[in-house]
Amino acid sequence: MRVVSCIVTLHNLWLVALAAVVCIGGAWVGFGLFRRARERREVQKAGWIFLAAVAAGAAVWCTHFIAMLAYESGAPVTYDPILTMVSLLVAIAGMGLAFWTALEPGRASVVLGGGILGVSVSAMHYTGMMAYHVDGLISWDAPYVVASVLIAAGAGVAAMLASLADRKLLAHACFVLAVVGLHFTGMTAVSVTPFATGAEIADPQVIAAMAVAVAGVAIIVIGTGVASYMIDSDVSEKNLDALRQMALNDPLTGLPNRTSFSNYLGHELERARAGGTKVAVIGIDLDKFKEINDLRGHEAGDQALQIIAGRLAALLRDGEFVARIGGDEFAAVKRFDEQRELHDFVARLERELFAVMRIDDFDVVPGASIGISVYPQDGGTAARLIGNADLAMYRAKADVARAVCFYEADMDELARARRDLGLDLRRAIDRGELQLHYQVQTTVSSREVVGYEVLLRWKHHRLGYVSPAEFIPLAEETGTILTIGEWVLREACKEAASWPQPDKIAVNLSPVQLAHCDLPRLVHQILVETGLPASRLELEITESSIIQDKVRSLHALRQIRALGVTIAIDDFGTGYSSLDTLRSFPFDRIKLDRSFMSEVEQSAQARAIIRAVLALGKSLDISVLAEGVETEGQLKLLQSEGCDEAQGYHLGRPEPRRSSPQADAAAAA
Structure with missing residues (x-):
């Protein structure tokens, strides 16, 4: 009740509210930058800890300074500029040491880092109080001083534990409690008996203006941390997009790769099961690619793949998908209801695959062997459909008179017989x-x-x-x-x-x-x-x-x-x-x-x-x-x-x- 009474009767509540806003903003930004430091290593880790320490330390100091301006002692007040600056440096350095310690492996490091956070807040507060000069007699109530330090240390440990457990709101609340609890409990420990010197007490409007100015500085510091966070997030998002592009697309042709093909086929099969549609899986193997590589070199082979990929990508319509799954092999997926839709898609594929293309100074017809399996009659899973499309493709490759071959049930028997023969050959x-x-x-x-x-x-x-x-x-x-x-x-x-x-x-x-x-x-x-x-x-x-x-x-x-x-x-x-x-x-x-x-x-x-x-x-x-x-x-x-x-x-x-x-x-x- 003495703490509450101190806040209500001895403080300008409007400035107390302003201090609370600064403290909450500092907690949000400081711990946000601290979380980013956890995701980095070495030099980047140190950089993010520095930004987190500056943002959190400045917020703690500004909260303290605004709350001090809100304190109505009834006597003229001045501030020692050197000790005031030292208190700011203590806050920033203490926050940096706390964050760095908490990132070391082990729960003990987290607890120690939280304790350092609370002690640094206490050190900043009482250093600031040493800079507080009032025309009056100041007396201290020791139990409240000790209580303020214990509150700060305990809340600091809780804030660090919550942050490392990714409980953001709890971490922010504990940090605010460490700062606010320390300050107002510490101020309850202070008693000021003014001297009758006749000096004028500072104008409340001037004090309010100073508090707003300090809050503005805090906002600038906090805003710098926010900007750094946003810039890094944007860069990280772009890097993530680039990595996603690399993971899901073929770097040579730009077409989707095997992973994208598997994901898309799985999605289409789920859609077909729900809607009763059909899905065709089409395996494509180029016929002349090896010849192009052998005669003209790998650069010409790469150029041929890029030309073919461009042609295939250009012919796609709704419900159609083409990917390069490796080497000179491509795969396509076609969603359809009527057989003529599938035949139209295959005809377009054939037209592009058998069209003449020019590489450097010579013309070549790439040609291809195409195998097709259809859901649901040729298989109910992606693996079965892909395997059956491969069987059909190999049948097309073996038959010089056919470029396109649909899967037939007897292909499984032939494939099984070939596998058995291969096992017998090993023995x-x-x-x-x-x-x-x-x-x-x-x-x-x-x-x-x-x-x-x-x-x-x-x-x-x-x-x-x-x-x-x-x-x-x-x-x-x-x-x-x-x-x-x-x-x-x-x-x-x-x-x-x-x-x-x-x-x-x-x-x-x-x-x-x-x-x-x-x-x-x-x-x-x-x-x-x-x-x-x-x-x-x-x-x-x-x-x-x-x-x-x-x-x-x-x-x-x-x-x-x-x-x-x-x-x-x-x-x-x-x-x-x-x-x-x-x-x-x-x-x-x-x-x-x-x-x-x-x-x-x-x-x-x-x-x-x-x-x-x-x-x-x-x-x-x-x-x-x-x-x-x-x-x-x-x-x-x-x-x-x-x-x-x-x-x-x-x-x-x-x-x-x-x-x-x-x-x-x-x-x-």
Whole structure:
């Protein structure tokens, strides 16, 4: 009651209200800046603590000074300017130390920081009271002084605990209680007995004007903190927008990315379930992108993706969505009620994907394989619809006559069978199901045996022999080709080392082997293990395996050739950079693709190509072997054209080794 009586009877209530407004504003801004400091680290953290300390400390000091001006002592009053300024610095420094301590890990630090806050408010108040000079006798009531300090410290601890718990209103209220409780309890402890000096008491209007001026300074300081907070919030919001853009959009094309696609599809499926509409999921895989990358470089590939993305984005209408989900793969979503709406959207996609585009100085038609699944008949979840659209897309890619393929139920069976076959292929070596067959290679002029090509066969425990055209791509797709390729190379070298005749063997290499393993080290290790001379081993590679990573591939081939192993380029004439490949690496043998031999007796163009390749081989001093020789007429034609070597069913079919390869050749003859 003495405190209440002190406020009501000894203070100008209008100025008390002004002090309360300043205190509440300081609490709001100071603790708001303190929360921002909690979100920052190192230098930024220190900067925000400084701003919070200035705002809160200035608010505390201004509250105290306005409340002092509101105190009616009944005697003339003056203020010591130095101590008054010191009290302001004490408030700011104390707030800074309190905030910094409270941000240290552990609850004890928070409590300590709150205690420092209360003590600093007390120190500021009583320093200010030392600056308070009155023409009268001042006496103090010690219990009230102690009570004021305890109130400030307790409320300060509560304010810090509430702030760290994100209870903003409670934190602000406790801070105001610490300041106001300290001040008015402390003022209750003061008793002033005026001296009869006859000096004039300050004009109340002047005091009010000073209080308003002090409040104005407080508002400026607080406003500075608010402005800093707003600027940082704006920058943070812009940064958040930028991060959101990066997280949800593809940086190269600007289209939505896989995450955006998943979010949008989930939203559309919920809408379709509620409204009974249909949703189509469309998978898009570009057909010519790899060719553009290989021929023109990655910069041209990026340009192609940007052009395609721009076209797809421009054709979109309400209920349509397109995203780039990785590499040269795009995905689209179409909400529709009638089938013709879906067909119209797919037609627009086809038109843009198959339109000619110009990149630098050449024109290209990108083309695409498009697979479509529809909710609800093809799946009820996003994952099922995406998977079924992928199955349809792969069907379209495998069928050169179709660019668009809708999902069909039997695709699941085919996919399941392919997965099962892939699992069986992983266990084929352990089950002893893989076999090596050898096809003889002879000179064209004398038909003398010069070597054997090693061919892999798989005798499945349930399906019997599986075509290499089926299981080799599956092995490359699943990565099993690395294990199988190493087994083939080691087994072939081991068997060849046991032959009585030192014939050469030619082993095919997959592009995956050349790109994903330390091939020179593996070849050297196997030659040492098996004891096969390096001169008896030839490795066959295709042009496509080199083009994927030309620098790395040619470096590996040079290391292998340094071991004494010969290198042959397989399927020559079917690629698009054969001459450049021959210029880049000195191959030991050119293997002319079998497709030319199948037409050589009827096609003048095929004969002209064979003649040109033979001339090229002679000029480069590289022997040429023709594959796919199946008739005597083909062999005689090769002989007349001066071909070095030949291989094909007419000379010998691939067979497993009996007692020796010579016995195999005799049996075939």
